[in-house]
Amino acid sequence: MYLFGASGHGKVIADIAAANDIKIKAFIDQDVTKNECYGFPVLNNLPDDKEKLIISIGNNLIRKKIAEQIKSEMGTxxxxxxxxxxxxxxxxxxxxxxxxxxxxxxxxxxxxxxxxxxxxxxxxxxxxxxxxxxxxxxxxxxxxxxxxxxxxxxxxxxxxxxxxxxxxxxxxxxxxxxxxxxxxxxxxxxxxxxxxx
Missing domain, CATH: 2.160.10.10 (Hexapeptide repeat proteins)
Structure with a gap:
């Protein structure tokens, strides 16, 4: 699974994934200065694989805008x-x-x-x-x-x-x-x- 948004909210979601034995491959973030978050690599672009994704951003409007742009399969x-x-x-x-x-x-x-x-x-x-x-x-x-x-x-x-x-x-x-x-x-x-x- 990937998490879109390398921030504090993403750390909490990463812990939930870990509690469910779900492996986080990386965070994704458009901030090119970020290369690591909570021990995970940060990518600047969506990878091509079929892994599910969660938008790990707390702001509701930003989360909606990203969801409308991304065509990846979403997880829960x-x-x-x-x-x-x-x-x-x-x-x-x-x-x-x-x-x-x-x-x-x-x-x-x-x-x-x-x-x-x-x-x-x-x-x-x-x-x-x-x-x-x-x-x-x-x-x-x-x-x-x-x-x-x-x-x-x-x-x-x-x-x-x-x-x-x-x-x-x-x-x-x-x-x-x-x-x-x-x-x-x-x-x-x-x-x-x-x-x-």
Whole structure:
């Protein structure tokens, strides 16, 4: 497997691969000054072989742009110390970190990050390129639109719909639906601006 993005987030993904006995051949990064990351070589171009790839970049918009350019087969990595219901559907390119719990009949889209100790309860829908940050919690039936980020330690009550490309601030408590492109902070969460990409 290759990891596209030689950075701190890539190191965490490399550890998940190691925990699954998956060999990382190299990182790939467009920064020509990088030649090593976390003990692995860094290549500046995609190799021609058929190995799967994970985009190991935390920024949701950059991850989407790269995914649209790369035609390689994408992998999925799930930390062995996560708890995931057998009824959960996880799409390609997604990474699930250690300590994560994902409950029954949840759908996780492409190229998502479900980060350390996050909790995603039953019947949630998490669309493509979403980042659920460490220690955040989605109650049952929550929907999170494409490209949105749920900040570290944020909580979302049941049945809430969060639009696309939203930013939910660290520790926010979301008790109302959130429209597209909103930046929300506080307890209870309030919109402080729009975040047009």
């Amino acid at each position: 990595l799930i930390h062995p110390k996560s708890i995931i219901s057998a009824s959960v559907n996880i799409e390609e390119g997604t990474v699930i970190m250690g300590g994560v719990v994902i409950n029954a009949d949840t759908a996780i889209g492409k190229h998502c990050i479900i980060n350390t100790n996050a909790s995603v309860d039953h019947d949630c829908v998490v669309e493509d390129f979403v980042h659920i940050s460490p220690n955040s919690a989605l109650a049952g039936g929550v929907e999170v639109g494409e490209g949105s980020q749920i900040g570290i330690g944020a909580s979302v009550i049941q049945g809430i719909k969060i639009g696309k490309w939203c930013v939910i601030g660290a520790g926010a408590v979301i008790i109302n639906d959130v429209p597209d492109y909103s930046v929300v902070v506080g307890n209870p969460g309030r919109i402080i601006k729009k975040n047009f990409i």
